[in-house]
Amino acid sequence: MQWAIGFAIARVLAQGDQIPPNVDDDAVLLVKRHDVIVGCSTPDGGVDAGVGDAAIDAPADAAADAGIDGGVADAGTTCTMIPGDAVTMIVAPYIHAFQLPSQFAMLYVTPSRPFVDVTPGAFGVLPSLTGPEHVVHEVEVVDPSLAPVCTEDQAGCGGGGDTGGGCAPAPTWDPPGYGGGSDTTDGGVVVETIGPYDVLRVQPADRAQLVQWLDQVGFAYSDADVDAVVPYLMRGYHVVAARLSSSVVDSTAYPLAITWAGSELRLPTALAAAENPGLSLTVYVAADGTYEFPGAQIVFSAPTSFTMGTYVTRQVLTLAAQQSPDEDPIATRVYPDVNYHEVIEETHEVRVPPTRDCYQDTSNDSGGCCGDCSTHHRVRLDMIVLALTVTFVIRRRRRRWRV
Numbered sequence: 001m002q003w004a005i006g007f008a009i010a011r012v013l014a015q016g017d018q019i020p021p022n023v024d025d026d027a028v029l030l031v032k033r034h035d036v037i038v039g040c041s042t043p044d045g046g047v048d049a050g051v052g053d054a055a056i057d058a059p060a061d062a063a064a065d066a067g068i069d070g071g072v073a074d075a076g077t078t079c080t081m082i083p084g085d086a087v088t089m090i091v092a093p094y095i096h097a098f099q100l101p102s103q104f105a106m107l108y109v110t111p112s113r114p115f116v117d118v119t120p121g122a123f124g125v126l127p128s129l130t131g132p133e134h135v136v137h138e139v140e141v142v143d144p145s146l147a148p149v150c151t152e153d154q155a156g157c158g159g160g161g162d163t164g165g166g167c168a169p170a171p172t173w174d175p176p177g178y179g180g181g182s183d184t185t186d187g188g189v190v191v192e193t194i195g196p197y198d199v200l201r202v203q204p205a206d207r208a209q210l211v212q213w214l215d216q217v218g219f220a221y222s223d224a225d226v227d228a229v230v231p232y233l234m235r236g237y238h239v240v241a242a243r244l245s246s247s248v249v250d251s252t253a254y255p256l257a258i259t260w261a262g263s264e265l266r267l268p269t270a271l272a273a274a275e276n277p278g279l280s281l282t283v284y285v286a287a288d289g290t291y292e293f294p295g296a297q298i299v300f301s302a303p304t305s306f307t308m309g310t311y312v313t314r315q316v317l318t319l320a321a322q323q324s325p326d327e328d329p330i331a332t333r334v335y336p337d338v339n340y341h342e343v344i345e346e347t348h349e350v351r352v353p354p355t356r357d358c359y360q361d362t363s364n365d366s367g368g369c370c371g372d373c374s375t376h377h378r379v380r381l382d383m384i385v386l387a388l389t390v391t392f393v394i395r396r397r398r399r400r401w402r403v
Contacts, residue, residue, distance in 0.1 A: 008269050008281050008319055009091065011107040011228060013219040015243070029090040029123065030265050030331070031175045032287040036086040037079055038115040038259050080115075085263035088175075090122050092255040105200075105219055105243040109232040109268050112260045113203075114240050118195035119176045122255040126173050126284060130300035130314040132342040138350045146353035172305040173312070175286045176257070195254050198243040204233055217241065228271050231325050237268075265291055265331035270322050277321035283331075285313045290338040291331040293317050301338040311337065 009028060093106060108114075192199040200217060204210040207230045214221050219241070229239065242256055265285060273279075285291040289311050290301045296315035304312045317329060 008272055008276055008279055009089075009108065009267055010093075011225050011271055012104060013107060013214070013221050013225060013241075014104050015218050015220065027092070027123070027127070027282040027284065028267065029088075029126070029284040029286065030267075031088040031090070032085060032263065032265060032285070032291075033088070033175070034085055036082045036088075036259065038082060038086075038117075082115075082259070082261045084261065086259055087262050087265060088257050088259040090119060090176075090255050090257045092123065105217075105241040107225075107229065107271070108240040108242070108256075108258060109229065109237045109271065110240060110258060110260045111235075111237055111262055111264070111266075113238055114201060115259045116192065116194055116197075116199045116201070116240060116242070117257045117259070118197065118254050119257045120254065122176045122257065123284075124173055125171045126304070126312070126314075129171050129173055129304060130284070130312060130341075132299060132344045135343055135345045137345065137347045139347060140352045141349050142354050143351040144354060146351070148354045148356045151355050151357050174305050174307050174310055196244055197254070197256070200241040200243070201238060203236075203238045206230075206233060210239070213239075224274075228274075231270065232268065235325060266328050267293075267317075267330075268325065269319050269328055270325045273319050273322045276319060279319045281317045281319060283315055283317050285315075285331055287311060287313075290334040292334050292338075293329045293331045296329075298338060298340060299342045301340045313338070 089108075089110075192201075202213050204213055207226060210226060210229060210233060211221075214226075233239075238260075240258060265287075267281075267283065269281075283293065283296070286304075288308070290298075290313050292298060292313065293315060296317045298313060298315045300312065300314040302312070304310050319329075320327070322328070
């Protein structure tokens with residue numbers, strides 16, 4: 001039975017007679033790169049806690065681990081290079097109403113054999129870095145009910161000046177590196193323990209083999225689940241089942257990264273589009289330039305670091321009620337590249353007091369503005385000269401009277 005709400009690129013299946021949770025995938029990240037190193041693993045089949053480190057994806061380090069530099073891999077480490085282009089799809093499923101010890105799986109499909117990994121912190125600052133920029137304009141409105149203020153120059157009095165702190169460096173983001181678990185077999189079914197997931201990969205030839213496989217792993221399914229997957233099988237796709245451990249509640253801390261050989265940036269939304277018509281999905285594409293899905297609204301498109309291949313396009317895609325994988329949205333390269341960051345402007349009114357020129361006001365008002373400014377009156381040079389002249393004349397006259 002399909003229990004997913006808002007899960008656009010996977011099917012959610014229960015195990016046995018248990019009830020699975022509702023799952024959302026508010027955002028999907030597609031990364032397109034060249035000559036990607038994947039499948040690095042240790043003999044125990046576990047996942048290095050640092051799989052998200054950029055060093056794992058660095059060609060020099062990964063090549064050394066894979067034995068590319070000398071033909072001999074490091075002891076206990078195996079790596080594989082995908083020659084040419086590769087696409088990675090990263091999802092951070094958000095699970096609702098998780099009932100322990102419920103067992104369920106998320107079914108994904110890929111056009112070629114996938115490498116699966118867990119990438120903690122894969123999205124990082126990406127949502128805030130590429131989100132709409134909010135600009136607030138303040139409009140001053142004089143409020144006569146407020147006490148007036150002086151127009152005296154306040155420079156140097158501790159306000160509005162340069163504090164000397166400078167500007168903080170802008171945040172940057174790079175696609176995460178990937179490792180991957182080693183393959184073991186269990187009755188012909190590939191089983192890997194990757195982080196909190198049990199991952200199974202298979203390529204059924206037809207509907208009968210898919211049903212046989214689902215029965216073998218003990219998942220409850222409906223005809224709608226099978227009907228959604230079969231069209232992809234007819235196109236040679238692989239199936240990935242990620243079963244989350246019952247001890248994990250927050251799956252968003254463990255984004256799944258599924259990598260395969262290919263260059264097409266396609267979202268397999270036909271898996272669940274019929275149940276989610278009109279769903280808005282945020283899609284990030286990290287590649288060598290701007291890639292846009294048909295009908296999508298671009299929110300951000302620009303480089304996010306100085307590293308090659310980190311041109312990120314963030315867009316909002318509204319899904320149609322499609323019936324076939326042939327209608328899956330495919331992102332295409334845009335020439336020239338778009339350099340855009342959505343700006344949302346707001347205008348706020350600020351109530352300010354009236355102002356008064358304290359040095360031109362001759363009133364005897366001892367309060368408010370002029371009362372405060374009276375202690376700061378500047379001494380006029382012409383008045384000093386006049387006072388000295390009068391004093392000098394008076395003294396000379398007194399001297400003459402004494403003669």
